[in-house]
Amino acid sequence: MKSNPSIRELARAFSAGKQLEIGTKLPGPKGTRVMGVMGEFNRDALGFIERLQRDYGDIVWSRFLYVPALFLYHPNEIEYVLATNARNFVKAMTLRSNFFQRLVGNGLLTSEGEEWKRQRRMTSPAFHRHRIANYAETMINYTRRLTSMWAEGETRDMHGDMMRLTLEIVVRCLFNADVSNDVDDVGETLNRLVEPFAAQATLKWILNNRLPTPQHIKFHRLARKIDNVVYRIIAERRQGDDQGDLLSMLLKAQDEDGSRMSDQQLRDEVMTLFLAGHETTALVLSWAWYLLGSNPEVEKKFHAELDEVIGDRDPVFDDLPRLKFTEQIAKETMRLYPPAYGLGREAVTDCEIGGYRVPAGTQVFVFQWVTQRDPRFFDGPLAFNPDRWTEEFEAQLPKYAYFPFGGGPRACVGSSFAMMEMILVLATIGQKFRLELVPDHPIETYPAMSLRPKHGVKVVVRNRRD
Numbered sequence: 504m505k506s507n508p509s510i511r512e513l514a515r516a517f518s519a520g521k522q523l524e525i526g527t528k529l530p531g532p533k534g535t536r537v538m539g540v541m542g543e544f545n546r547d548a549l550g551f552i553e554r555l556q557r558d559y560g561d562i563v564w565s566r567f568l569y570v571p572a573l574f575l576y577h578p579n580e581i582e583y584v585l586a587t588n589a590r591n592f593v594k595a596m597t598l599r600s601n602f603f604q605r606l607v608g609n610g611l612l613t614s615e616g617e618e619w620k621r622q623r624r625m626t627s628p629a630f631h632r633h634r635i636a637n638y639a640e641t642m643i644n645y646t647r648r649l650t651s652m653w654a655e656g657e658t659r660d661m662h663g664d665m666m667r668l669t670l671e672i673v674v675r676c677l678f679n680a681d682v683s684n685d686v687d688d689v690g691e692t693l694n695r696l697v698e699p700f701a702a703q704a705t706l707k708w709i710l711n712n713r714l715p716t717p718q719h720i721k722f723h724r725l726a727r728k729i730d731n732v733v734y735r736i737i738a739e740r741r742q743g744d745d746q747g748d749l750l751s752m753l754l755k756a757q758d759e760d761g762s763r764m765s766d767q768q769l770r771d772e773v774m775t776l777f778l779a780g781h782e783t784t785a786l787v788l789s790w791a792w793y794l795l796g797s798n799p800e801v802e803k804k805f806h807a808e809l810d811e812v813i814g815d816r817d818p819v820f821d822d823l824p825r826l827k828f829t830e831q832i833a834k835e836t837m838r839l840y841p842p843a844y845g846l847g848r849e850a851v852t853d854c855e856i857g858g859y860r861v862p863a864g865t866q867v868f869v870f871q872w873v874t875q876r877d878p879r880f881f882d883g884p885l886a887f888n889p890d891r892w893t894e895e896f897e898a899q900l901p902k903y904a905y906f907p908f909g910g911g912p913r914a915c916v917g918s919s920f921a922m923m924e925m926i927l928v929l930a931t932i933g934q935k936f937r938l939e940l941v942p943d944h945p946i947e948t949y950p951a952m953s954l955r956p957k958h959g960v961k962v963v964v965r966n967r968r969d
């Protein structure tokens with residue numbers, strides 16, 4: 504991974520901003536003289552990125568402090584940046600902040616070039632279709648274990664429950680370790696660790712801020728705490744047998760090409776998968792329970808499918824192809840509430856996007872939150888309508904009008920794992936329970952590192968089988 508932006512990079516970004524300003528007539532808001540649009544973005548990130556498209560169109564130029572930023576809303580340009588011309592882009596500057604580096608270091612999400620290729624080659628087999636079939640049982644068992652503690656009529660926060668569950672599942676499936684004793688601690692620590700990312704464009708993201716403020720001290724203390732758990736898992740595995748899980752594969756692969764992967768490198772991969780693999784999935788599930796609770800007709804159809812396909816027995820992997828409507832629920836939930844609501848890249852060399860010359864150093868942003876709600880591609884874009892996901896609809900949809908898992912070479916490595924997990928968790932819970940939304944509980948989006956329900960999703964548990 505490139506390290507924190509150096510003075511030279513900052514100067515390059517500044518000069519790219521100047522070139523953009525002088526050389527083209529790209530539409531966009533100027534913002535204030537020093538801060539650019541940072542203030543507006545921080546106040547209401549989702550509202551701001553929606554307004555930009557409404558006011559200026561599909562390609563918008565703006566500036567965070569001295570950093571030039573291009574916002575792209577049309578699938579053609581999104582495809583160009585993520586896929587067709589992906590070679591000319593690295594991850595955005597925001598991913599190179601001290602905070603992010605401390606969190607996931609040089610793992611798969613953040614590394615670049617040859618190092619990324621090698622890591623991706625080594626990690627991908629753990630996510631192949633034949634392999635993830637083995638994970639289905641774990642997903643179902645852990646869900647059963649969670650719901651075995653539920654009682655008719657009790658109130659629960661599904662966001663909290665889903666966060667805990669998906670963390671247990673990812674740790675068990677990929678590292679063959681049971682962290683049930685640690686999981687609340689790890690989950691809570693992870694949650695608090697990503698807090699600094701809530702305000703997307705704060706100065707901290709862009710400047711190399713090493714000041715020992717109380718917030719920084721707390722952040723580093725939490726990071727050390729989680730490192731201890733991760734290093735413990737690694738140490739145990741180094742001494743034990745090959746478990747056939749991801750961690751064993753990473754350990755083995757390093758021996759084959761002669762170079763040893765250090766504990767630090769392993770730790771970065773493990774942290775990356777902890778982080779990338781649990782909150783995202785938990786959020787889709789949390790939003791799905793909210794959407795099902797507020798759309799009784801859809802909920803009815805969901806329950807009917809579960810009764811028909813699974814009935815009273817436990818779900819199994821082979822049920823997946825028949826749980827079509829449940830899959831459509833997951834897809835439609837990710838359209839309306841994409842956990843990754845935006846992605847960022849940085850242009851490595853000058854290039855042309857939509858007829859405009861874009862200088863090296865420009866930060867380019869695309870937003871699932873906006874494009875996936877665009878009425879040009881989705882009828883009744885704000886309605887929760889899982890039925891829209893027919894084969895014909897998908898066949899005519901421009902590829903990058905819907906990209907919850909990103910796209911191109913850096914697309915999510917865990918997308919099949921996540922789809923399977925979402926369907927199985929929804930089915931295992933929905934088979935036995937109806938989750939009634941607590942009336943008047945506020946539901947608000949909170950664009951932290953991923954798109955959270957700010958106050959959780961409070962439900963009353965109802966047994967379906969009584």
Ligand code: HEM
Binds near residue numbers: 613781
């Ligand atoms: C619904 C759940 C998920 C969503 C919405 C999601 C979304 C994404 C997106 C949008 C990216 C691309 C980021 C970019 O282009 O900058 C990505 C990358 C990644 N995701 Fe996921 N993800 C999910 C689940 C998972 C799971 C379950 C895992 C692993 C267990 C995982 C591991 C990763 C990794 C390692 C990358 C980096 C891949 C690379 O750069 O080669 N994700 N994810």
